[in-house]
Amino acid sequence: MMDEFPEGSANGGEDPLFRRDLDVIAERASADISKAYSGREFKRILRASLPLIALVPLFYFLTQVAYWNQGGDPRLAPAILVVLTAVGLPVLFGWIASREARRIAIGRGHAMGKVDGQLQLEGRLQAADDFVRRPLLTGFERAAIEDAATRTEAAKTVALQHDPAQVQWGRASALWAAAGVVFVLGSLWVGTWEMQARYRAETANEALVAAAGELAEPLIEERAPAPAVPELPEPKALEALSKTRQGAAIPERADASPDISESVKESAGKTGAGRSSGALSSSAGSESRSAPSAQGQTSEPGDPDSQAKPAPKKKAKAQADEPAPEEKPEDEESGATAGKGSSKGSNKNPTASDWKSRDQVTESDDQEIDDDEEAEDDEESQENRGGVQPSLRDRRPPVSRDLQIGFGNRPNPDANGRGGPSEQKKSRGVASLVLGVPIPDRIKGRPGPGPTKITQERIEPQAEEAGTVTATSRGPRSGSTGPLGHLDLEPDLKALVRRYFLSRRAAP
Amino acid sequence: MSSQDASAAREDAQAFIETFQAIKGEVSRMMVGQDAVIDGVLTALMAGGHVLLEGVPGLGKTMLVSSLGRAVDLTFSRIQFTPDMMPADVRGTSVLVETEGGGHELQFEEGPIVANLVLADEINRATPKTQSALLEAMQERQVTVGKRTIVLEEPFCVMATQNPVEQEGTYPLPEAQLDRFLFKLVVGYPAEADYKEILRRTTGGTDVELSAVSKGKTVNKMRKIVRSVPVPEHAEDYAIRLVMATQPGSRYAPALVNRYVALGSSPRGAQALLLGAKVKALLAGRFAVAVEDIQAVALPVLRHRMMMNFEGLSEGVTSEKVVSEVLGSVEANAGAPV
Numbered sequence: 043m044m045d046e047f048p049e050g051s052a053n054g055g056e057d058p059l060f061r062r063d064l065d066v067i068a069e070r071a072s073a074d075i076s077k078a079y080s081g082r083e084f085k086r087i088l089r090a091s092l093p094l095i096a097l098v099p100l101f102y103f104l105t106q107v108a109y110w111n112q113g114g115d116p117r118l119a120p121a122i123l124v125v126l127t128a129v130g131l132p133v134l135f136g137w138i139a140s141r142e143a144r145r146i147a148i149g150r151g152h153a154m155g156k157v158d159g160q161l162q163l164e165g166r167l168q169a170a171d172d173f174v175r176r177p178l179l180t181g182f183e184r185a186a187i188e189d190a191a192t193r194t195e196a197a198k199t200v201a202l203q204h205d206p207a208q209v210q211w212g213r214a215s216a217l218w219a220a221a222g223v224v225f226v227l228g229s230l231w232v233g234t235w236e237m238q239a240r241y242r243a244e245t246a247n248e249a250l251v252a253a254a255g256e257l258a259e260p261l262i263e264e265r266a267p268a269p270a271v272p273e274l275p276e277p278k279a280l281e282a283l284s285k286t287r288q289g290a291a292i293p294e295r296a297d298a299s300p301d302i303s304e305s306v307k308e309s310a311g312k313t314g315a316g317r318s319s320g321a322l323s324s325s326a327g328s329e330s331r332s333a334p335s336a337q338g339q340t341s342e343p344g345d346p347d348s349q350a351k352p353a354p355k356k357k358a359k360a361q362a363d364e365p366a367p368e369e370k371p372e373d374e375e376s377g378a379t380a381g382k383g384s385s386k387g388s389n390k391n392p393t394a395s396d397w398k399s400r401d402q403v404t405e406s407d408d409q410e411i412d413d414d415e416e417a418e419d420d421e422e423s424q425e426n427r428g429g430v431q432p433s434l435r436d437r438r439p440p441v442s443r444d445l446q447i448g449f450g451n452r453p454n455p456d457a458n459g460r461g462g463p464s465e466q467k468k469s470r471g472v473a474s475l476v477l478g479v480p481i482p483d484r485i486k487g488r489p490g491p492g493p494t495k496i497t498q499e500r501i502e503p504q505a506e507e508a509g510t511v512t513a514t515s516r517g518p519r520s521g522s523t524g525p526l527g528h529l530d531l532e533p534d535l536k537a538l539v540r541r542y543f544l545s546r547r548a549a550p
Numbered sequence: 551m552s553s554q555d556a557s558a559a560r561e562d563a564q565a566f567i568e569t570f571q572a573i574k575g576e577v578s579r580m581m582v583g584q585d586a587v588i589d590g591v592l593t594a595l596m597a598g599g600h601v602l603l604e605g606v607p608g609l610g611k612t613m614l615v616s617s618l619g620r621a622v623d624l625t626f627s628r629i630q631f632t633p634d635m636m637p638a639d640v641r642g643t644s645v646l647v648e649t650e651g652g653g654h655e656l657q658f659e660e661g662p663i664v665a666n667l668v669l670a671d672e673i674n675r676a677t678p679k680t681q682s683a684l685l686e687a688m689q690e691r692q693v694t695v696g697k698r699t700i701v702l703e704e705p706f707c708v709m710a711t712q713n714p715v716e717q718e719g720t721y722p723l724p725e726a727q728l729d730r731f732l733f734k735l736v737v738g739y740p741a742e743a744d745y746k747e748i749l750r751r752t753t754g755g756t757d758v759e760l761s762a763v764s765k766g767k768t769v770n771k772m773r774k775i776v777r778s779v780p781v782p783e784h785a786e787d788y789a790i791r792l793v794m795a796t797q798p799g800s801r802y803a804p805a806l807v808n809r810y811v812a813l814g815s816s817p818r819g820a821q822a823l824l825l826g827a828k829v830k831a832l833l834a835g836r837f838a839v840a841v842e843d844i845q846a847v848a849l850p851v852l853r854h855r856m857m858m859n860f861e862g863l864s865e866g867v868t869s870e871k872v873v874s875e876v877l878g879s880v881e882a883n884a885g886a887p888v
Contacts, residue, residue, distance in 0.1 A: 043600050063882050104628065133618050136658055149883075151783075151883065152883045155784065155882065156883070164836060164840045164841075165782065165784070165785065165836075165840030165841055165842070166836065166838075166840075167841075168782060168784055169780075169785075169838035169840070172782040172783050172784065173780065173782070173838070177872035179555075180555065180559070180778065180780060181555035181558050181559035181562075181778075182559040182563075182778055182779055182780050182837045182838065183780045183837070183838070184556035184559070184836035185555075185557075185560050185563070185837040186554040186780065186836070186838040188836055189836070326661040355606055483667060512597070545619040545863060545864075547722065547861050548714075
């Protein structure tokens with residue numbers, strides 16, 4: 043046994059092969075760890091990016107719906123492109139994260155520690171790797187290096203099973219994927235529905251044109267052709283298109299033609315034929331909103347058919363309901379009726395004509411206007427009387443100005459607080475005009491308590507004798523001194539402190 | 551030269567293991583079913599530290615220490631701490647003695663603290679003033695009385711016992727006193743199988759006679775061997791991180807520590823971790839400290855160096871639970887990518 047331990051000896055005679063073995067082990071372990079972390083990072087980022095699988099189709103779906111509502115073609119991109127983007131983005135992000143993870147330098151000590159852990163070497167390789175770099179070695183350090191050198195062969199051949207924290211996919215991942223599928227299907231449905239809607243609208247349009255073409259000539263003969271007006275689409279066709287977008291059932295092509303022809307016939311036979319288009323633009327908000335936009339898309343200036351149809355309806359409506367002789371130009375009226383994209387179906391629309399606004403005022407609105415006028419009259423009359431004075435409708439007696447004293451000490455039974463002796467004084471004069479409601483001005487205490495009576499008595503002083511006490515010896519106290527206050531805690535507080543310390547010192 | 555150094559180190563390590571096992575075997579003749587406690591006491595003795603034994607009465611705490619004193623052939627003294635004990639009763643005092651010429655002079659009488667192995671029985675029954683008389687002896691290995699300083703002979707080891715149940719009339723050890731104990735060992739009940747052997751040994755007609763299998767000088771040599779065990783950098787870093795993790799507010803502290811711990815371990819805790827780990831490394835047949843050795847001694851080293859706050863006490867959070875949490879949260883290998 044050694045009695046003295048040397049401080050250390052030079053580390054010059056170590057086996058260079060051992061150092062090389064350690065280098066090989068460290069490099070292999072670092073590569074394995076880097077690979078494992080790279081894979082873990084790929085999964086982690088992929089897991090974090092999973093919402094994109096649903097969000098990308100959702101964004102596409104919402105964009106489709108927005109385009110569709112504005113009348114555009116919702117088929118913005120092929121569905122396969124959306125699917126590829128939704129799946130490809132998380133993969134791309136995962137790949138980038140994985141590549142970044144590969145660049146992270148793995149510490150040599152960390153790598154050696156992993157090898158030690160896998161081979162259950164209890165830190166022998168890590169310690170030896172540390173000791174071989176020291177300039178001076180003690181006997182125990184050399185022994186540790188030699189001990190580790192016998193175990194490097196196993197370390198060089200072992201494949202490091204590095205298992206970083208696994209990524210938990212969980213139920214949320216499946217939900218995101220399912221949501222993505224739903225949105226993709228929704229996008230496909232929107233595109234398909236739009237195609238069907240367009241097809242139905244076109245067929246209805248063709249039927250309308252065919253049916254209205256026979257009746258167009260008499261109408262054209264009645265009225266002079268209007269100047270250049272943007273082409274107005276057929277109302278029935280627009281209605282059919284808007285109904286298809288709202289999911290409403292539309293008649294089949296075979297059923298649609300008789301309806302259209304009937305309405306055309308009816309409008310041709312009556313003077314107020316344009317009322318149907320007017321109602322379309324004023325009463326039904328949703329229909330009127332969709333109509334102008336559709337008109338703007340389908341109109342073609344200079345089309346004689348489209349110019350001829352709405353103008354007579356509008357004119358006939360105006361002649362029937364509005365007695366005003368002032369006649370507006372054809373183009374202006376037709377533009378107002380058509381809405382030109384601004385008609386919202388409300389009677390407060392500034393662009394709507396007067397006759398239409400009066401037509402659409404309901405009875406309840408009239409009642410409200412009457413009430414308002416009555417209230418304004420009341421207020422006006424009150425302002426004329428001074429604004430804050432009580433209303434004459436109250437029928438209260440006028441304020442008494444009697445300042446006479448009451449009946450002896452009793453209060454004046456007629457006192458109303460405005461004047462004269464009374465129990466409660468109230469504000470008067472300018473102060474009473476400041477507020478609408480008079481606030482009583484109470485006086486606490488008695489203002490005049492009256493004279494104070496002072497009674498004095500005179501008594502002659504008398505002498506008193508004070509007895510003297512003689513000094514005597516005093517013995518010890520007999521009897522108890524009674525209870526004495528002590529500084530200890532009360533019993534309940536004592537118990538509280540005792541419980542506290544008992545819990546504190548309680549054995550585990 | 552280098553191979554000679556290495557072979558000498560191997561011989562030392564082997565001698566250490568043999569000595570340790572010899573002492574343990576002798577003590578185990580008397581103590582039954584307390585292997586972990588015997589290991590802890592011997593580890594502290596070899597590492598040069600002091601031990602606080604905590605357990606209910608009747609588990610053989612006092613017998614363990616006295617057995618150790620006999621097995622190692624050390625001077626052994628026992629101090630039964632009581633509330634009326636004074637510091638002079640521990641350190642010693644000057645007494646007036648009559649000289650041959652009829653005169654008188656003051657002569658210093660050493661207290662029971664001057665011994666190799668001191669059993670401070672029921673240390674928490676003494677007042678803090680008396681408890682503090684041990685502070686200098688435990689840390690500086692010397693006793694100062696007046697102007698006289700007595701250097702205590704090595705090996706010097708204080709083994710204190712305390713009873714966690716009878717808390718009435720006791721004085722809990724202050725943090726400064728607790729910090730000076732290398733280990734705090736909790737003595738538990740023996741297993742069912744050990745009861746028969748205990749009864750046979752203690753109620754039979756023959757007494758167990760212990761013989762000295764080692765000496766004080768040997769123990770000192772073992773202590774030097776322990777000190778010469780090298781600590782790799784990663785193990786040193788791990789011990790530091792472990793101690794810092796017990797300190798609320800540190801970068802390594804887990805949430806449990808930040809919430810329930812009022813006072814964490816001091817740097818003395820890190821020293822104790824490495825000293826204990828060196829003994830464990832030698833016993834495991836290694837020549838350098840590993841992370842596993844530090845983990846093995848973390849509980850007895852750190853459990854008495856932490857103080858719970860009020861919330862921790864009210865929630866019943868024990869220091870053992872905190873140490874377990876710290877061991878789980880601190881990475882053994884620093885520098886991991888994630």
